[in-house]
Amino acid sequence: MILVLRALGVGDLATGVPALRAVRAAYPDEELALVAPRWLSPLVELIGGVDRLVEAEGLGHLRWPGPPPELAVNLHGRGPQSHRMLAGVGARRLLAFANDEAGHADGPPWRADEHEVDRWCRMLAWYGIPADRGDLALDRPAPGGLPAGVSVVHPGAKASQRRWPPARFAAVARTLAGRGHRVVITGNPGERRVAEEVARRAGLADDAVLAGETGLGELAALVAHARLVVSGDTGIGHLATAYGTPSVLLFGPVPPAQWGPPPGRPCHEALWAGPRRPGNGTDVHPALAELDVPAVLAAVDRVTRGPARRALPVQTAPPIESRVSVR
Known part of the structure; x- marks a missing residue:
């Protein structure tokens, strides 16, 4: 053992x-x-x-x-x-x-x-x-009943210092939607309110908000078949890396050299204005606050116009209990 x-x-x-x-x-x-x-x-x-x-x-x-x-x-x-x-x-x-x-x-x-x-x-x-x-x-699961080809905007993060302002996420989402992207807003149940705020500010329909409606396996499937992921320094960014889904990740307290996508992968871009003084520890980190909407949209252009991502095999996995025992 x-x-x-x-x-x-x-x-x-x-x-x-x-x-x-x-x-x-x-x-x-x-x-x-x-x-x-x-x-x-x-x-x-x-x-x-x-x-x-x-x-x-x-x-x-x-x-x-x-x-x-x-x-x-x-x-x-x-x-x-x-x-x-x-x-x-x-x-x-x-x-x-x-x-x-x-x-x-x-x-x-x-x-x-x-x-x-x-x-x-x-x-x-x-x-x-x-x-x-x-x-x-x-492993890349089948999408099931989830939409494929969407652009995922994920405004939440565990720590307040790693949360880019909702108004800026909304501006990015609004621009993506105007370019023909089908935008969805994700998050955990506790992030449902901020996801709804982002959708409202971006002029998205109510059904664009998936925060609190996807378990971890469903979120992985959503990212695996997504067109784009835009998020802060949080777990969904690592899922985008795992699936080769184009991503723009926004960093603040921690540099991407420690937690960002590996180098040499042009479909992932980590933005960071640091290092900066940490601030009061409760508001958005100064390095993250310096990132503006035009910089994020420019990064979106770069990751989506690069080489096509490598196709990964679609595999529908049986339930966790049938393959891995849990106790």
Whole structure:
């Protein structure tokens, strides 16, 4: 049994795909269990290679029935909490960054400024496990009843500093609609109000608002078959990268060199005016506030007029319970 910890969000799991697949390839005959929130199970299904999802929210005590796993892999953080969480299951060996506080001397040093994809590939390489940093693609589900060929505008983000003003998202959406794009506004249930505001300001019909109406698997399908994605620095941008869907992503507190699309992919563009002083920590970050509507529309022109994206195979996956056990 190989136990891998990545108990975070959509973008975190998406950027961990190359490392997760490298672990799978290094131990092809072992059962692989991923410790992650249950709500991420549709995304786990699209990654492939995971045999069991062990439900966990955050870094609390992990209940682990049965014998200890042979190996635990910390793809979550630098420790000490994540190291101790995995140590609690009694794994015979831990692959992780070195952390004196957790009593783990084996492993490479942590680097705060490297790209999130490269971080975990480097950690595994230190242990002799090669990983392909470009292996970010997800299985492409069939669209089902969702619209295909739409331009997705996603105004929400977890932190207020990463939320571009709704009026500017609306201006982008209005211009796209005027150019003949079918625009939809996405978000989670808590972002429904801001999505409705963006749609109203953009002059879109009520049915353009999909915020709160798509689960994670449906959102992935929507992005996989979309014409364009415009969003802040949040999970949907990583889905666009995974599917080669043209995207314009707006960054503020964190530079795209750490969390943006990999270089060499002209259909994705990350905009950033930073670095800038962080401001008061509650309003939109100054680096993000400096990005204006013309800059975003110019980026849209660049990513949509570039080479056509590589076609990915359409695969309709069975329900998560039929392929990956969840407990």
